[in-house]
Amino acid sequence: MRPMRIYTRTGDKGDTSLRWGERVPKNALRVEVYGTVDEANAHVGMAVAMMEGPAFAAVRDVLLRVQNELFYVGADLATPPNRDRGEQPRITQASVDALEADIDRLEAGLPPLRNFVLPGGSAPAAALHVARTVVRRAERLLVSLMQQEPVDPALLRYLNRLSDLLFVAARAANQAAGHGDVLVDWNRSS
Template identity: 40%
Template sequence: MLYTRTGDKGESSLYNGERRVKTDRIFEALGAVDELNSAIGIAHHYCKKSANGLDEHLIEIQCNLQDIGSNIATPRNDASETQLRNTAFDDGHIEKLEGWIDTLDSKLPPLRNFILPSGGESSIFLHQARSICRRAERTTIPVVEANDADESVLKYLNRLSDYLFAAARSAAKHEGLEENVYKKAKSGREASIQTRAL
């Protein structure tokens, strides 16, 4: 059966068998990472639809987020050697992200203004995933500080938000769509929206 009733009293189990309340910092982080994965799933749909070349990256990132969830769900201070080995998160994933960021950024015009989430469906959903990624990073900080998760997990989430920003801009450029540029609204007047083609 899909349901187990074991969480009806507000607790759930971690990979090491420990039970904690669902409001524990670990489950907060797990929930944010799970939400991020879902948001990237939506972005993947639109990126594949537009054939912008980002869909394979996003699938790999989703798989990495599953591994990050396993790492977070296995408190490093109270896990067996086998559990630690099975849920370790390799720094190599961070280096790969950095390579993708550098490649995308090298093909984009320099950023001289704040931009608003815009630039078409692929771009907008990538921006949304970026903002969720920032929250996932924030909720993971106390988990890493308590030595319940590896520092590499936190580094990956930090780098991932940069990737998603570059990917959003790349998606807008691929579709030939403009980004909306932030412009401070003057008091008593409607804000004017500036656009810039990539």
């Protein structure tokens, strides 16, 4: 297999190619959605890079799988599977179910949530909160794309559930780092 080239020069005029050869502007909504998914993946990667030691193992393992799945989300958006050629989506309801199982497993080790949580605490948790907000943006963009053209609805369910997972993973990261949740102080005046 030949090594991939980093530059192709094909996008120098502001367009990019989808898998089946269709050229679209780089600011097309589809490109904006999968670019935002890529941005979220980078934030998850930053959080994982900060998770040193065995206390973070359970969260880190889930997030490494999620990073691969986010790559699949981007691929399914950038190159929608051609069912006429026998291709199937990479992200399915089983992917959503796996996120729900991860949420339940991580949440089982956390104190019950009784208040709103501020995004912060440890560095890995803060990075996960940033990733969560980027996933929410990707979700909003995906809804807009779905109003214009067909998109597999499993992708929307996946992103919706992923933002929930990232919230719980941030709480778990704070716990692993020896921090508690950073709670909203409703009595604090500005």
